[in-house]
Amino acid sequence: MSQGPVPDTGVGVADSQADYDFSHVPAQALDAVRMRLAQLTHSQAKLKDEMARADLPQWHSLQAQVSIILTQLQSLTSTIHHFEETLDSTVVYPLANFPTTAHEGLLTTLLRKKNIPEVDEWINDAKETSGIDINTASHEDIKTALRSDEELTKWALDFLKQEHSNYSYHGFYTARELSAGASPDTQDTYQRAPSSKKPKKPFDANNVLKMIHQGTFS
């Protein structure tokens, strides 16, 4: 058990802080989480901004941003997981000199443990779209639903792979032509010009110029 981070930044009186021992504050863990959260919120805000614009950005730029956000989410979860023990055993409380009355709103926000209504809404929404009534469904039912979901994903992936193999993405021939016997190695196959096609200098131009102007080689 250690002292929690004190929500008095900029609020508490500097002198009184000397009386408290901050050495047990898990600053490293909190800082790591804070950094990742900051990155994540920044990226999300940017994406939200771009989606709100009249002309949508290019799909590949959106995709790149989403993949960045996914990476950051993963990084956040792994960080939280890494500091799980420390964070779990940390209890947050205000110091005695915190101006409770003046900053009640801030205090209640910081110390809130329940999800905020907005988040509750999201969770309920997700549960509803899954089509399972949590209250009535048994544990087995939920497992089955999850498994069928996984199976669907697997089927979609397999289908995609199979479709991909049906087409030829390189060369001049379609997959049908190739299977009908067109040789992929005929002459009109595109060949990148090798760097050896770069001209060599067979002679020094200056020597030829000297010959032109003076009739002698140097």
Added chain:
Amino acid sequence: MMLQLSLVSSIDDASYDLFVSTLSNLCGNPPVVFGNFTAMLKPNPAFDIEQVNSKNQLVEQSRIKLCRGLPLQEVEADNAKRDFRLLKKYQNDEVQGLDLQIIQDMLHGSRDLDEMEVDGGSNKGGSGAQDVWSLSISDIPTAGSGRKVSTQAITETTVLASGGSSPSIVSFLSELGYVLDFQLLVLGIKFNMNNGVFLELSKIWRLNDGRTEQITKGGFLVKAFVNVAKSTDIKSINSGTTSLLALQKELSGYVELEIPDRKSMDSRLENKNDI
């Protein structure tokens, strides 16, 4: 006096096809085949020319370049076949299909009385334009380390008829005190790039006692140039330089156009007490 801004390079025979198609695509036009005969003349050494090199007087002897188009129909009779592919068969000393007698006739006037020039009429096989000799004297390109292109001043004129007792241009020039020094044959193609830039690929032979010796063996001389009519026309010089540098940049990584050594473009006679 005009100024010629130029950059040079060279390519090997094997790269010719690719280079021609690259340049044709770049400029949007196929190249034009040309052939030149060049005779360089020098002041007659029989005359005792005073070599003055004092503080405010300097006499330098310079070669004169005499140039005239070759009758290309001698090289390839079929007009339709006379394109850039023509040059591919000229990889060694011999200039196939070209009778060197033509050149002697050009220089000295035809020895065949029936084909002698009469009243400026055209002689054997030559069109009107090919009967004209161009006479030029070039200065050594300007010095300076900060230069981006070679800048050479050239004074040029044309000789339509010698008007003397002999139809020979050689005898006409010998009356002016010049004698033959050496002779060159040039076959090449010329691209008309944008903004007044020309790019020439040429095969050059030296004529020696009725034999030809190729001095561009194994490849082609590449020369990109812009001619500016007046050496005082700074605006044209600047825009020509910009155009040349743009071409140099465009081709960089493929063919590197470079500033030639100015000493190799000096057509003055080697003076013993050079300055």
